Amino acid sequence: MTRILFWLALAFLVVAAIRSKLKSNSRPPKQQPPVRRAPPKEAETEPMLQCAHCGVHYPASENVPAAGRNYCSAAHAPTA
Template sequence: MTRLLFWIALVILVVAAIRSKLRKMSGPPPGAQGQQPAQRQQPQRPAEQPTEKMLQCAHCGVHFPASENVPANGRDYCSAAHAPH
């Protein structure tokens, strides 16, 4: 029984040593301090789209983008059906 535990412990130590060596060879993890080599730089993210202002319908209270606004009598409406005639 003691020999079995010895061999299991030895296998675990060998596997841990191999994983440690492989981790060191792969380089620093992303976001690590310091300069990264040019070939390891992450591609730049595309610029974020600007957010659009949201308005609230004076009739039903639903929020909608300002580009879909139907103004009437100085108030904002989500559709022509909700705007007063």
């Protein structure tokens, strides 16, 4: 008789554990409060120029002006 009660109790505990696990998985997860983030800073950009010799685009800060045109390096600028 004790064996039957043992197996019934064990079966009851297994079923209860499975139902509990299934019930906890079916619940929607708790919503966390939104994280406040600083607004993204706009990147400082500079205009791009195109080399009159090779066509490469480069930042305006690296410009080598010559003969009224823009060049990416002194090697591409015409010599006088």
